[in-house]
Amino acid sequence: MNQRTKPLLIQEAIDGIALRQALTAVAKTGGANVRGEALALLTEAWSKGNAVIAQRLTLGDNGRTVARLLAKLADEVVGALYDFTTVHIFRSRNPTQGERFAVMAVGGYGRGELAPYSDLDLLFLRAYKQTPWAESVTEYMLYMLWDMGLKVGNSSRTVDECLKLAKGDHTIQTSLLEMRHLCGDATLSGDLTKKFRKEIMGRNPTAFVAAKLAERDARHQKAGASRYMVEPNIKEGKGGLRDLHSLFWIARARYGFDDPREYVSSGVFSQEEAAEFQRAHDFLWTVRWHLHLIAGRAEERLTFDVQPELARRMGYFDRGNLSGVERFMKRYFLVAKRVGALTRVLCATLEADQAKRAPQNLQRLLPSAKDKSFAALPPGFVMDAGRLNAAHPQVFDDPINLLRVFQLADERSVDVHPAAIGEVSKRVSRINAAFRREPAAREIFLNIVASPRQPAAALALMNEAGVLGRFLPEFGRIVAQMQFNMYHHFTVDEHTLRGIAAISEIEKGRYGDHNPLATSLMPKIINRRALYLAMLLHDTGKGDGDQQIEGAKSARTACERLGLPEEEVELISWLVGHHLEMSDCAQKRDISDPRTVAQFVELVGSLEKLRLLLVLTVADIRAVGGGLWNDWKGQLLRDLYAFAEAAFRGGQSDEDSVRIQLAQRAAETRKFVLDHVWRSKDVEWVSALDDAYWLGYDREALIWQISEVTVARRRGAIPHVAARHVIQRGVTEVLIYAGDRPGLFASLATAIAASGADIADARIHTTRDGAAFDVFSVQTTDHRPFGLKDRRQLDAMVARLHRAALEDPVETSAPALPKRLSAFRIEPWVRTDNSLTPNATIIEASGRDRPGLLAALARVFAEAKINILSAHLGAYGERVNDVFYVQDRDGPQIVDPQRIAMIEAKLEEVLLAVEPPEGAASTPRAVARASTAR
Numbered sequence: 046m047n048q049r050t051k052p053l054l055i056q057e058a059i060d061g062i063a064l065r066q067a068l069t070a071v072a073k074t075g076g077a078n079v080r081g082e083a084l085a086l087l088t089e090a091w092s093k094g095n096a097v098i099a100q101r102l103t104l105g106d107n108g109r110t111v112a113r114l115l116a117k118l119a120d121e122v123v124g125a126l127y128d129f130t131t132v133h134i135f136r137s138r139n140p141t142q143g144e145r146f147a148v149m150a151v152g153g154y155g156r157g158e159l160a161p162y163s164d165l166d167l168l169f170l171r172a173y174k175q176t177p178w179a180e181s182v183t184e185y186m187l188y189m190l191w192d193m194g195l196k197v198g199n200s201s202r203t204v205d206e207c208l209k210l211a212k213g214d215h216t217i218q219t220s221l222l223e224m225r226h227l228c229g230d231a232t233l234s235g236d237l238t239k240k241f242r243k244e245i246m247g248r249n250p251t252a253f254v255a256a257k258l259a260e261r262d263a264r265h266q267k268a269g270a271s272r273y274m275v276e277p278n279i280k281e282g283k284g285g286l287r288d289l290h291s292l293f294w295i296a297r298a299r300y301g302f303d304d305p306r307e308y309v310s311s312g313v314f315s316q317e318e319a320a321e322f323q324r325a326h327d328f329l330w331t332v333r334w335h336l337h338l339i340a341g342r343a344e345e346r347l348t349f350d351v352q353p354e355l356a357r358r359m360g361y362f363d364r365g366n367l368s369g370v371e372r373f374m375k376r377y378f379l380v381a382k383r384v385g386a387l388t389r390v391l392c393a394t395l396e397a398d399q400a401k402r403a404p405q406n407l408q409r410l411l412p413s414a415k416d417k418s419f420a421a422l423p424p425g426f427v428m429d430a431g432r433l434n435a436a437h438p439q440v441f442d443d444p445i446n447l448l449r450v451f452q453l454a455d456e457r458s459v460d461v462h463p464a465a466i467g468e469v470s471k472r473v474s475r476i477n478a479a480f481r482r483e484p485a486a487r488e489i490f491l492n493i494v495a496s497p498r499q500p501a502a503a504l505a506l507m508n509e510a511g512v513l514g515r516f517l518p519e520f521g522r523i524v525a526q527m528q529f530n531m532y533h534h535f536t537v538d539e540h541t542l543r544g545i546a547a548i549s550e551i552e553k554g555r556y557g558d559h560n561p562l563a564t565s566l567m568p569k570i571i572n573r574r575a576l577y578l579a580m581l582l583h584d585t586g587k588g589d590g591d592q593q594i595e596g597a598k599s600a601r602t603a604c605e606r607l608g609l610p611e612e613e614v615e616l617i618s619w620l621v622g623h624h625l626e627m628s629d630c631a632q633k634r635d636i637s638d639p640r641t642v643a644q645f646v647e648l649v650g651s652l653e654k655l656r657l658l659l660v661l662t663v664a665d666i667r668a669v670g671g672g673l674w675n676d677w678k679g680q681l682l683r684d685l686y687a688f689a690e691a692a693f694r695g696g697q698s699d700e701d702s703v704r705i706q707l708a709q710r711a712a713e714t715r716k717f718v719l720d721h722v723w724r725s726k727d728v729e730w731v732s733a734l735d736d737a738y739w740l741g742y743d744r745e746a747l748i749w750q751i752s753e754v755t756v757a758r759r760r761g762a763i764p765h766v767a768a769r770h771v772i773q774r775g776v777t778e779v780l781i782y783a784g785d786r787p788g789l790f791a792s793l794a795t796a797i798a799a800s801g802a803d804i805a806d807a808r809i810h811t812t813r814d815g816a817a818f819d820v821f822s823v824q825t826t827d828h829r830p831f832g833l834k835d836r837r838q839l840d841a842m843v844a845r846l847h848r849a850a851l852e853d854p855v856e857t858s859a860p861a862l863p864k865r866l867s868a869f870r871i872e873p874w875v876r877t878d879n880s881l882t883p884n885a886t887i888i889e890a891s892g893r894d895r896p897g898l899l900a901a902l903a904r905v906f907a908e909a910k911i912n913i914l915s916a917h918l919g920a921y922g923e924r925v926n927d928v929f930y931v932q933d934r935d936g937p938q939i940v941d942p943q944r945i946a947m948i949e950a951k952l953e954e955v956l957l958a959v960e961p962p963e964g965a966a967s968t969p970r971a972v973a974r975a976s977t978a979r
Contacts, residue, residue, distance in 0.1 A: 053101050055114060058094040061121040065128055072133035080189075083129060087122055088193045094118040099161065099338060103358075108330030112158040116150075119165055120227060123148065126186055127228040135181045145172035146179050147229035148186075149237075152198065155223035156293075160333050162343035165190065168224065169201040172233055196343075204237045211245050215256040218245060219294055242301070250298045254395060257298075261291050275374070275527050275535060277381070279333055280345040284381025286329045289322070292391050299395060313394050314387070322387055325380050332377065335359065347377070366588045371527050378525035378536050385509060386470060389463035426453060434462035441468050444475040447512055448489045455496050455503040469510045476515040487608050490516060494545075494581060495574040501546035504581070508538060519585040519599040526587065537584050540668050544580045547664035556667075562683045563663045566656045575613055576657050578604065579620035580664060586621075597622030620657055623648065627662045631681040633889070633917050633928045637711075637740035639704035640882050642688045646703070652693045659686050677774040677806065677822065680743060711736035718747050728755055733812035737915075741808055742820075746778070750820065754782045764850035766843045770830045776805050776822040777830040777839065783850035785817040788907030790916075791900060796849035797823055798897035800842035802831040807899070807916040817850075826896075871924055873956035875949040879938050885914050885930040886939045888948070892956030894925040901958065902927060905951045909944075910934045 064086065071082045098114045127148055131137070137144060152166035153159065169183045183201050190197045202210070211217045221241050226234035246253065264281050279285050296302045300311060305323070308314040314322065335358050336344055339351050347355070356362075356373035363369050425440040426433060433454045440446050447469050454461045480486055493503050507513035514521025523537040535543065550556050552567045570576060582603055586596025600621040604614040626648060634641045649655050659682060666678060691706050718739075719728060731751060739747070749769060757765035764783030771778050781793055790809055797804055806822040823831045823842075832839025848854065873892030881887050890902055899918065906913055906929070914930040933939045939948070 053098070053106065053110075053114060055117040055121070058097040058114060059090055059118055059121045061125060064090050064121065064125045068125060068129040069133070072129065079133075084189060084192055087126060087189065090125075091118070091122050091193055091195075094122075095161065099334075102331070102334055102338075107327040108332065108334040109158065109327045111334055112160060112330050115159040115161070116154060116157045119154065119159060120150075123165070123167070123186075123190075124228045126189055127182075130182050130185050130189075131229075134185055135178055137178050142172065144176055144178055145230045145233050146170070146182065147231070147234045148227045149234055150225045150227050151220045152223060153290075155220070155225045156290075157225065158330070160330075160343070161337040162196070164196045164198045166198040166220065167200075167227075168207070168221075169199065170207070170229075170233055170237060171201065171203050172230070173203060175201070204233070204240065207237055208240060208244055211241065215253060215260070218253055218298075219257070222246065222294055222297055246298050253298045254295050257291050257295055258392075261288065276346060276348050277377070278346045279329060279336065282381075284378075284384040286326075286333060288384050288388060289326055289329065292322070292388060295391060295395070313391060318387060318390060321383050325384050325387070328376070328380050331359065347374075366590070371588075374527035375525045375536075378527065382509065382525065386467070390467050393463035393467060421457075422453065423449075426450065428459070429462050429464075432460045432462040433457070434465045435468060438468045441465075441472050442475075444472075444480050445483075445485055445489070447472060447476060448486055448493075448507075448516065451503045451507050451512070452489050452493050454506070455493055455498055455500070458498055461506050466506065466510050469512060473511040473515045476512065481516060481606060482608070484608070486516070491574065491578075491607065495577045497552075500549055500577060501542050504545060505542050508542065514538075517581075517603060519582060519603045523585055523587055535668075535670055537587050540670075541581060541584055543670070544583070544664045544668035545577060547667045548577060548580055548660060551660060551664060560663050560679060562679075562686060563660045566660060570656050570660070571653055572613065572616065572657075575616045575620065576660060579617050579624070579657070579661055582617065583621050583624045583661070583665065593622050593625060596624075616654070616657075619654070620661060623658065624661055624665060627658050627682065627685065628666060628678075631685045632678065632919050633926065634881070634887075635737065635915050635917070635930055636681070636685045636688060637707065637737040638882050638884070639700050639707055642685070642692065642707065643700040643703045644881070645685065646689050646692045649689065652690065655686065655689055655693065677776065680774075684740070707740060708736055711739040714739045714744065714747065717744060718751060730755075730758060730812075730814070733814040733816065734810065734818065735813070738810050738818070749778075750780055750818075753780055754818070757782060764847060766846045766850070768832070768839055768843055770833050771822075772830060772833075774822070775828055775830060776824050777802075777832055779821045779823055779842070779846065781817070781819045781821075781846055781850055783817050785811055785815055787910065788853060788904075789817050789850070790819065790913050791903035791907040792849040792853050793819060793821070793846055794900035794903045795854050795897070796845040797821060797842065798900045799854065800831075800838065800845055801826075801896075802842060803828075803896065804899050804918060806918055809913055809915050811912075811914075873953050875952045875956075877939070877945050877949060879940065882930070884937050885932055887928060887930055888952070889926060889928045890952050890956060891924060891926045892953075895958075898925060898955070899927065901955045902929075902952060905948065905955060906931060909948055909951070911939070911948070 067086050068083055071079055071086065076082065095115070095118070098111050098118065101114070102108065102111050147170045149155070149168040149170055150157075150166065151168045153163060154166045159165075169179070169186075171179050179201075183199075187197060187199060207217075207221060211221055221237075224234075224238065224241075226238075264287065277283075277285065281287050293302075296308065296313065300307070300313070302308065302311070305319065308322070309316055309319045332347070332355065333345070335355050336347065336351060339354050339358075344351070352374060353370045356370040359373060361369040361373035361376070364372060367375075422428070422433075425436050425446065427436050428434070433450060435441060435446075435450070441450075450461060450465055450469065493507070494500055496503065504513055507516075508524065514524045520538065520541070523541070526537040547556075551560055551563045552573070554564050556564060567573070579600070582600040583596060584592065585599040585603075586592040586594065589595040597618045601614060601618040604617050609617070626645075630636065630641065630645050636642060636645075649658060662682060663679070688703070688707065688710075691710070692703055695702065695706060715731070719731070728751065742750070753767040754765060757763060764781065766779065766781050768777055768779045770776075779797075783789065790807075794804065794807070802823040803826055804821055805824050805828075808820045810818040810820075812818055825831050832842065845854065871893045873890070875891075876889045878887045878889075892898075899916070903913065903916075910933075912932045912934065914932060916930075917928040919926040919928075931939070933944075939945055
């Protein structure tokens with residue numbers, strides 16, 4: 046940020062005296078347009094003052110400073126308008142006692158802080174019932190403010206009405222808690238303030254505190270339960286401004302604080318905690334001000350399209366392997382984390398205060414007979430209101446207790462008291478290199494990580510307290526680290542802890558319906574500790590080049606320091622170094638190809654590693670968030686696992702042996718479908734389908750597909766198009782059986798794009814008798830089965846596909862790039878590989894996702910006279926990785942270097958069709974592959 050200049054005085058933004066004099070002059074002229082001229086003066090004063098204050102933000106003043114200045118500007122404008130209205134427009138020369146009138150600021154405006162597009166919350170306070178004069182003043186002021194373009198929240202009430210409504214409404218209590226006199230009868234305003242504090246807040250502050258905490262929890266759930274979501278709501282989200290405001294409300298209601306310094310003098314916060322409160326408040330207000338100015342409206346969500354500009358304005362630029370936007374967002378998440386810590390500190394103080402006020406008797410001091418965990422606690426630890434606490438802060442002077450408190454909480458399945466978390470946080474510096482190697486510390490840590498109870502909960506508390514990253518420095522470097530892409534929904538550390546939770550849930554059988562294989566494998570895993578440690582360390586290589594290679598290095602370092610046996614160190618390092626391989630193989634490769642399976646089996650090496658890798662992969666994908674996991678991914682992983690397991694159990698994993706095993710599996714599946722479902726001579730045509738078809742679907746899908754085509758052939762209704770919703774996978778499956786022709790796949794993809802659907806997966810089969818047998822999985826843009834809610838959409842697509850099977854459809858123009866996608870500058874790349882299978886050339890195309898992209902890529906292959914054998918489609922947020930198995934018309938592979946270069950250039954041209962905007966954050970080629978990681 047720029048060097049801060051001298052503090053801005055409100056007089057430099059607006060001259061209140063001069064404004065009032067100008068308004069008086071307008072009134073005295075008595076022209077025909079007094080209101081219009083007055084409105085022009087007020088609007089000009091407001092606009093100029095806003096511009097001056099906004100300029101101060103760019104010169105280095107923090108957001109809270111300018112927020113206060115804007116509130117003072119509003120005070121001057123509202124005050125000048127009030128004077129003009131009551132002196133020149135509706136002057137009451139002899140006001141009665143009942144006509145006493147005041148204007149008060151309430152809500153955020155009452156607190157004296159405004160964002161550029163905040164509402165002005167005003168209370169028009171009357172002493173008695175509504176009078177014509179008070180009604181006229183209120184109406185005139187409101188219409189003037191509205192005509193100035195301001196958003197005004199308003200109410201008109203008497204003192205008694207305010208008190209009556211506040212008694213049963215905590216929202217009104219909150220608004221009045223921050224009320225501030227602006228203009229009019231100050232005695233009347235003071236009367237309301239005095240009575241409100243005595244009659245409302247003074248009688249039952251505990252109920253108000255409980256209501257605010259419950260309201261906070263509900264707000265968090267609505268805005269996103271985690272404070273580490275990568276597009277956070279800066280106002281309503283967890284760790285945002287509203288949480289800081291809640292601290293203010295609770296403290297004011299409970300203790301009557303008016304000045305932030307009272308937090309320290311009363312002992313609620315230490316000096317350092319009060320400073321952290323101030324820094325968090327300043328930072329969040331600065332972000333909010335910039336966000337409003339960038340959006341040009343009251344925007345509170347840090348969406349991807351505004352994050353790069355916010356980072357630039359706040360002085361965060363690329364450094365090392367972190368982009369400026371990632372550095373900025375890391376600072377944001379660390380601030381949000383500290384807001385959570387401050388909330389815990391205040392809650393602990395409130396609980397302690399409440400306990401002091403509760404009746405003291407002998408029974409209360411004795412442990413409950415039902416509380417079996419109380420007596421078992423080691424010296425120095427106690428149960429406090431159902432949570433684990435230290436008997437006194439000095440317990441944590443022994444560094445081992447900084448870990449033990451979390452182990453005890455896990456063993457007894459209880460929460461850790463906020464006071465204990467606070468004391469632990471103050472002492473994390475005691476965790477040093479020597480302590481990390483102490484056998485007792487290692488043992489406690491490893492017991493927590495591999496706990497059979499709730500390891501993720503204990504680790505999350507350790508992370509909040511700063512202990513986890515301190516004891517495990519490899520994890521510490523990814524705390525609050527954000528990846529600037531639309532694929533990941535959480536910061537790296539939050540994603541990792543969710544992965545730990547997913548493994549624990551799988552182990553307990555709670556994902557059995559969605560992950561039956563993973564659940565069944567957990568009891569068979571020999572080294573479950575290695576699995577949990579691999580998940581904890583799997584993303585520690587993020588941001589340092591190839592995340593799998595760097596992650597394996599950091600995992601080895603961490604495990605050696607933890608004193609693990611060399612065999613276990615090797616296993617964990619291998620799992621971290623290959624944690625993406627199974628999902629990549631399942632989703633990007635043709636797993637019915639014997640060579641693909643043989644190469645995967647050779648990479649894995651043992652059945653134990655295969656089991657570990659399957660569970661790790663499932664948990665990793667589930668932990669990404671955003672509903673990324675679906676049964677389609679599960680089926681691909683289950684199929685790959687089954688093929689690999691058969692090879693291991695058969696004792697032979699070479700390509701020829703795998704080919705025999707796959708052929709046997711295909712024959713068994715084919716026999717099941719024909720023998721148990723279709724006993725008609727009409728199914729002889731299935732002999733034209735190769736093994737890849739029978740290996741590519743579950744039996745239910747095969748039965749449906751064979752049924753559809755058999756009936757169509759019997760009726761002579763070729764081409765045939767059919768569709769069905771597969772709710773569990775979140776897709777609509779579309780089958781096309783037609784005579785094959787050059788460019789057919791591109792025609793079908795174009796028809797689907799023209800229907801407004803996204804293609805989640807495509808399977809292309811060419812039968813031995815020359816028919817095309819293609820199956821597409823299609824979705825809406827919000828990842829729901831296409832046409833599920835509107836059958837007409839699906840019928841229209843089926844009709845389009847029927848026409849496309851007969852003739853090439855007219856191409857539609859590419860839609861505009863969605864705004865959130867425009868935030869990313871994505872460098873496309875295309876790779877060609879002839880080494881993975883002798884029967885095809887594999888071409889991988891990666892770039893910015895957009896509707897209709899698959900159709901455009903397929904068009905390139907059609908024009909180059911290249912046959913697509915299969916397409917494996919993957920979308921990772923804003924980036925796609927589409928893999929095509931293709932054959933040249935003259936042979937199984939494309940081998941001419943010039944021809945390969947020409948095809949790659951054409952594909953890259955398609956990927957670049959939508960140019961990224963200037964100022965978009967770039968995704969360098971070196972880390973493009975890493976951006977697809979779970």
